[in-house]
Amino acid sequence: MARTEAKKDVVIVGLGWTGSILGIELAREGLEVLALERGPDRYTVPDFRYPDVIDELKYGIRFGFMQKPRNSTITIRRTLQETALPYRKLGSFLPGDGVGGAGIHWNGQNWRAMENEFELRSYVEDNFGADIIPEDMTIQDWGVTYAELEPYFDRFEHVLGISGQAGNVNGQIIEGGNPFEAPRSRDFPLPPLPNTYDSVLFAEAARAMGYHPFPRPAANASAAWTNEYGMQLGPCNFCGFCERYGCLNYSKASPQTCILDALRRMPNFSYRTNSEVLRVDLAEDKQTATGVTYWDEEAQEEVFQPADIVLLCAYQLHNVHLMLLSGIGEPYNPVTGEGVTGKNYSYQMNGGTTLFFKDKHFNPFVASGANGLSIDDFAINQIDFAAEGFIGGSYITAGVANGQPIRGIGLPKGTPSWGEEWKTAIGEWYGHSMSIGSHGSNMAYRDCYLDLDPTYTDRHGRPLMRMTFNWKPNDIRMTQFMRSKIEPIAESMNPDTWQSSFKSEGAQYDVRPYQTTHNVGGAIMGDDPNTSAVNRYLQAWGQHNVFSIGAAAFPQNIQYNPTGTVGALAYWAADAIRKDYLPNPRPLV
């Protein structure tokens, strides 16, 4: 039988980036705040300490810091006709669990979405005409503008101590930064990281072709930093174990290094680990939530946790799953296009070219997660969609993230994957290749969405969530366009040999190889309750005391890594709750 805990002002589901931000911002208002985290607690010491964390097998390959599919997974199919099957072992994407969430094991690439990405449908219609939007493409405006979010991007970057070089401060273009970025109100908190050899070679070649290389904005500190909460970061030592690992060096911005120790000291904040929220409980009239029910792993029982405000701060997939299970928002129907919860799931379209140089030493183990140089000359605001025949864009970039050998050693095409020739080749080519990648947008489509699976259930007996997703011709044309821009840069660098990997016509979604943990959408924000699941303040349209914070709010995917925009949205929502909702709880729109 369920026990009932004492009521809190605020209950937060998930203690990663967004849960930590909302937690500290609302605890500072004097509210009693409780966070429920399904995974274990995690601290830099002992969980990320040297040398134990420098273990590729345990963390890079067996995914020691990730969610275990046995406890939590989804089913996947590519079309409405296919039978979805469970994502039984991790592959394509790696949701985290535990305190810190995916915020401990990211690379730290911290970007702002572009101005026009927030008003994508309007931008396309106004500039190229509504008729270039494919019939099945369901892109939307976000209901919030870049100008409104700018102070929150800025704040998030200063909490994280981002290393970078501004390209546009209040409209003034700055040499060495990204000239195509939207105006920022001030420079980055820290100067750019030093650059590895591969990224410098790429930037020289790009500059020679008239492009505009700039340092990737990195949540790997280039110098000591103390943020507004008094949390301190030390300079990154380029250990080469960033993505999939917690940082041993207090250098990668994470909830642990930037927020949690300050938050844990607040007497009106508490959190419980190994506490997986099963559903949001709604009042009889369904107009508000009364709290959440969670599974207490230690006590092996269900617990009802009453609260005045419920903040869904879990990973994107889990926010949507909880909303579907709890009856928050009408489930989306891909046939009629009606309903909102689960609508517009999207992903990320990436590609890349690998270059081999017999006589160059890249030392790929000398790496930070986000060091590197990029160009935005083919960004979403630089492309004539009508002329090129697609909607979208990419940033193009080089900068080695690790040299871990199990995760893969680039070898020239035609090299066998085992045996004498393979062994000789890895000895010859390890450390002698580099890559130029494109990291691109992914549009939303009528039949790419999330709902509840009719067959498979989790350990609590709840239906698994079902993902329906496949690659679409528009996005494949986009990535092929990027290929046509990257290959000439690669050729100009005179490698001994090179090869490309970009999705081509007919490509089907393959759940096996790692692609990216940039799953977005499903609880999208907007200005119309008939087409979005949450309003511009991330507040559920139907239950005003429920907010869904995070990448589930993206109506389609941006061309950048999502965390910077997720952080800005979290601070934006926190401000709306503090200043507008708390004095007068109600629908804010």
Add this chain to the structure above:
Amino acid sequence: MPLPDWKTTRRGFLGGGAGAAALTALAVPLDAQSPEPEPLENYAPEYFTAEEWQFVMAATALLIPSGPTPGAIEARVPVFIDLQLASEFGAAADWYMAGPHAADADPLLGYQTPLTPAEVYREGIAALNAWCEQTHDAPFAELLPQLQLEVLAALDEGDVTLPAEMRDFFDLLLQNTKEGFFADPKYGGNHRMAGWTHIGFPGARASYLEWVDKHNVPYPLGPVAISGERG
């Protein structure tokens, strides 16, 4: 080339605590290496039967052959695989294994067999040995190396047909073999850091700030294991 004074620079800013622990861990003198373990011929597998062990010894020896530098056998890759299959990995302890299963689904939909990795090996080795008996009158381990190579290539290319439940057998074997060559030696393979030394990966050193701007300069130091042992 003179060696940089890496001992005094690594993570110096941390001062005590983790930094001091790191120095202690790394300051193991070369003559303090672990003693040589049991020779592979005498190794008592935790998971494999004797027949399976013979297969894994023979197959990994071809996947990463010995030569001027150590291969899978010298790196003790078979031990690594045995220990992995006897552990949570072998039991698919982290994976969603509830039915119904569709083992013959489109491979792009991922791992769908009801078998755990340990079971895929068990049934895969039995099926392959049966195929070898039928085709070549002997189990895999007793075939001549050239014929073994041909059988492995046929398995890799799908020319030896296994039931759908075991179709991931070769990929699993190859992946685990490479893991055993490159994982930290604490897992039983990569003995004396043979895999890391072969490619020039420094292992668990994990501190390279002073090397970021040394462009196109070969890194001079050999690998270090989590235990502090040096290659």
